Amino acid sequence: MEALLKVRNLKKHFPVTKGIIMEKQVGLVKAVDGVGFDVNKGETLGLVGESGCGKSTTGRCILRLIEPTEGEVEFNGVNVRTLDNQALRRIRKDMQMVFQDPFASLNPRMKVGDIIMEPILLHGIAKGREAREKVKNLLDVVGLAGYHAERYAHEFSGGQRQRIGIARALAVEPKLIVCDEPVSALDVSIQAQIINLMEDLQEQFDLTLIFIAHDLSVVHHISDRVAVMYLGRIVEMAGYRELYENPCHPYTKALLSAIPVPDPKAKKEKIMLRGDVISPLNPPPGCNFHTRCPYAIPRCRDEAPELKETDTGHSVACHLVNP
Amino acid sequence: MTDTTSLQLKANGPQPRTNEKESRGLWADALKRIIRSRISLAGLIIVAVFLLVALFAPLIAPYDPIKDSDLVKRLEAPSDEHIMGRDSQGRDVFSRLVYGARISVKIGVISVGFALVLGVTLGAVAGYYGKWLDGLIMRLMDILLAFPSVLLAIAITAVLGPELRNAMIAIGIVYTPHFARIVRSTVLSVKATEYIEAARAVGCSDLRIIMRHVLPNCIAPIIVQSTLSVGTAILDAAALSFLGLGAQPPEPEWGAMLSDGKSYLQKAPHVMIFPGLAIMFVVLGFNLLGDGLRDALDPRLKQ
Numbered sequence: 059m060e061a062l063l064k065v066r067n068l069k070k071h072f073p074v075t076k077g078i079i080m081e082k083q084v085g086l087v088k089a090v091d092g093v094g095f096d097v098n099k100g101e102t103l104g105l106v107g108e109s110g111c112g113k114s115t116t117g118r119c120i121l122r123l124i125e126p127t128e129g130e131v132e133f134n135g136v137n138v139r140t141l142d143n144q145a146l147r148r149i150r151k152d153m154q155m156v157f158q159d160p161f162a163s164l165n166p167r168m169k170v171g172d173i174i175m176e177p178i179l180l181h182g183i184a185k186g187r188e189a190r191e192k193v194k195n196l197l198d199v200v201g202l203a204g205y206h207a208e209r210y211a212h213e214f215s216g217g218q219r220q221r222i223g224i225a226r227a228l229a230v231e232p233k234l235i236v237c238d239e240p241v242s243a244l245d246v247s248i249q250a251q252i253i254n255l256m257e258d259l260q261e262q263f264d265l266t267l268i269f270i271a272h273d274l275s276v277v278h279h280i281s282d283r284v285a286v287m288y289l290g291r292i293v294e295m296a297g298y299r300e301l302y303e304n305p306c307h308p309y310t311k312a313l314l315s316a317i318p319v320p321d322p323k324a325k326k327e328k329i330m331l332r333g334d335v336i337s338p339l340n341p342p343p344g345c346n347f348h349t350r351c352p353y354a355i356p357r358c359r360d361e362a363p364e365l366k367e368t369d370t371g372h373s374v375a376c377h378l379v380n381p
Numbered sequence: 382m383t384d385t386t387s388l389q390l391k392a393n394g395p396q397p398r399t400n401e402k403e404s405r406g407l408w409a410d411a412l413k414r415i416i417r418s419r420i421s422l423a424g425l426i427i428v429a430v431f432l433l434v435a436l437f438a439p440l441i442a443p444y445d446p447i448k449d450s451d452l453v454k455r456l457e458a459p460s461d462e463h464i465m466g467r468d469s470q471g472r473d474v475f476s477r478l479v480y481g482a483r484i485s486v487k488i489g490v491i492s493v494g495f496a497l498v499l500g501v502t503l504g505a506v507a508g509y510y511g512k513w514l515d516g517l518i519m520r521l522m523d524i525l526l527a528f529p530s531v532l533l534a535i536a537i538t539a540v541l542g543p544e545l546r547n548a549m550i551a552i553g554i555v556y557t558p559h560f561a562r563i564v565r566s567t568v569l570s571v572k573a574t575e576y577i578e579a580a581r582a583v584g585c586s587d588l589r590i591i592m593r594h595v596l597p598n599c600i601a602p603i604i605v606q607s608t609l610s611v612g613t614a615i616l617d618a619a620a621l622s623f624l625g626l627g628a629q630p631p632e633p634e635w636g637a638m639l640s641d642g643k644s645y646l647q648k649a650p651h652v653m654i655f656p657g658l659a660i661m662f663v664v665l666g667f668n669l670l671g672d673g674l675r676d677a678l679d680p681r682l683k684q
Contacts, residue, residue: 118578121582123578123581123582147584147585147586148584150582150583150584151584154582154583155579155582157575157578157579158575159575162574162575162576163575163576163578163579164576164579165576165579165580165594165597165598166576166598167597167598167600168593168594168597176580176583176585176593177583177584180583180584180585180589181584223579226579226583230583230584
C-alpha cells in the first residue's frame with residue numbers, strides 16, 4: 059500500500075514572549091514535538107488525545123495553515139513545506155479541512171451556495187451554470203437540498219452547518235480531508251449522522267481521512283488506524299481493533315477505561331489518572347507522561363521513550379513495553 | 382474490552398432535522414430597532430429631512446440663493462415673504478440655507494468618503510498583515526490623531542489653499558485615522574475566526590480574503606463611524622468656512638453664512654441664528670442616528 063501522506067518529525071513550537079517594545083522570549087510551548095506517521099490511500103487515521111495535546115495543531119501543520127517549526131510533510135510525493143504561496147494554494151485542491159466549530163467556520167455574510175462555490179471557482183473546476191449545478195449536487199450529496207444554497211449559514215442548525223462545511227471541503231474533489239473534531243460541537247444523535255455521512259462519502263469519493271477527536275468511541279467507529287497523542291507526541295499507534303483490544307501504553311489504557319459501557323452490570327477496572335495534563339510550557343524531562351503514570355519507573359524521569367514498533371503495525375512509546 | 386462503542390450509530394436519516402430560523406437581513410433588523418427607539422428615530426427623521434431638502438432645493442427655495450439680492454433691503458428682519466429675513470447682501474436667508482444643504486451633503490459625502498477609502502485600506506492592511514506594517518501604519522495614524530483636528534485641518538487647507546475642495550480633502554485626512562483604528566481592531570477580531578482559516582484552507586489569496594471574507598464582516602462599525610463622521614465633518618467644514626478657509630462667498634455654505642452674519646449679530650441676529658440652528662440640527666441628527674445605528678447593529682443585542 060502506498061502512503062498518500064508522510065509526516066516525519068513534525069514540530070511546532072510557539073514562543074512565549076514578554077514585554078511590548080523589547081520582546082524577549084520567556085518560554086517555548088512545544089505544541090507538537092516530533093510527530094511522525096504515514097497515512098495510506100483510502101484509509102482513515104484517527105488522532106486522539108486530551109485537549110491541548112497538539113492534535114489540532116498537527117492537522118493544521120499538515121495543511122500549512124500553521125507554519126511548522128521543523129519536520130517534513132510529504133503529500134502525494136510533494137514536499138508541502140517547501141511550496142511557495144501559489145503552489146500551496148494549488149495543492150489545497152487536493153487537501154482540505156473540515157473544522158471543529160460549525161458555527162464559526164462559515165462566513166456569516168455569505169450565502170451557503172457562495173461558500174461552497176468559492177473553491178470551485180478558485181480552482182477553475184467549473185464556471186457559471188455548471189458550477190451552480192455542482193453546488194446543488196454537493197448539497198444533495200451531504201443530505202441537504204438544492205434550495206438551501208440561497209440561504210445564509212445562520213439559518214441552519216449545527217448538524218446542517220457541519221454538512222455545509224463538509225460540502226465545501228468536498229467541492230474541490232480532494233484526496234485528503236483533515237477533519238478537526240468535526241463532531242465534538244454537535245449533539246450525540248447528530249454526531250452519529252455526521253460520522254455515517256463521512257463514512258459514506260469516504261467510500262463514494264475514495265477519500266483519505268485524518269480524523270481528529272478527543273472521544274475514542276467516535277474515532278473507533280470510523281478509523282482504520284488510531285494514533286494516541288499526549289503533550290505533542292504520539293504515544294501509541296495501531297490498527298483500531300488492535301488498539302482497543304490490546305492497548306499497551308498506560309495512557310491509552312486510561313483513556314479506554316474512561317469510555318462508559320452501556321451495561322450497568324459490566325465490571326470494569328477504571329484507571330483514574332491523577333492531576334491534569336501538565337503545562338506544555340514546562341514539560342518534564344524524560345517521558346512527559348511520567349508525572350501522571352501509575353506505573354512510572356525511575357528511568358521514565360530521565361529518558362524520553364521512542365515510538366517503537368512492537369508488533370506489525372503497533373507502535374508504542376513506553377519504557378515498560380520496550381525495555 | 383471489546384465493546385467500547387457507546388454510540389449507536391444508526392440515527393442517520395435521509396434528511397437532517399430541520400429547525401431553520403426565519404431569515405431577516407442585517408439591515409431590516411437594524412431599521413426595525415432604530416424605529417423602535419424614539420431618539421434614533423428623531424435622528425433618522427432629521428437626516429431624512431436634510432437629505433430631502435438638499436435633493437429638492439430648487440423646488441423648496443423661493444428665491445435664487447445668489448442672484449436675487451436687493452442691497453437696499455439688506456439685513457431685513459424675517460417677514461412673510463422672507464421667513465428668515467435677508468442677509469448683508471439682501472439675499473433670502475431661507476433660500477441660501479436650502480441650497481446650503483446641498484453643499485453640506487457634498488461635504489459630508491466627499492470628505493467622509495475620502496477618509497473611508499483611505500482609512501479602511503490602511504486599517505485592513507495593518508490589521509491583516511500585522512507585524513512591522515501594522516506598527517508603521519498605526520504610529521502614523523497616532524501622529525495624525527495627536528493634532529487637534531480643527532488645527533490640523535487648518536494647517537492642511539493653509540497649505541493647499543483656501544477652497545471648499547481643499548477643506549474637504551483636509552477633513553478627509555483628519556478623519557482617516559479614526560477609520561483606520563476602528564477597521565484595524567475589527568479586522569483583528571475577524572481574522573482570528575475559523576471561517577477566515579477555512580477561506581485560507583480553500584485556497585483564497587490574501588486580497589480575496591480581505592475583500593470577500595474580512596471586510597464584509599467589519600461593515601457594522603464602519604457604517605456607524607461613517608454616520609457619526611458625516612455630522613462632525615459638516616461641523617468642521619463650517620468651522621473652516623467660518624474662518625475663511627473653506628467655501629468662499631458668495632457660496633451659500635452654512636459656515637460662510639455664519640461668518641458673513643457675525644458683524645451684524647447685534648443689529649440683525651437672524652442672519653446668524655438660522656444657519657447656526659441648521660448646523661446644530663443636522664449634526665445632532667447624524668449623531669443621534671449614528672448612536673442608534675451603533676446600538677441597532679450590536680450583535681450582542683440580537684435574539
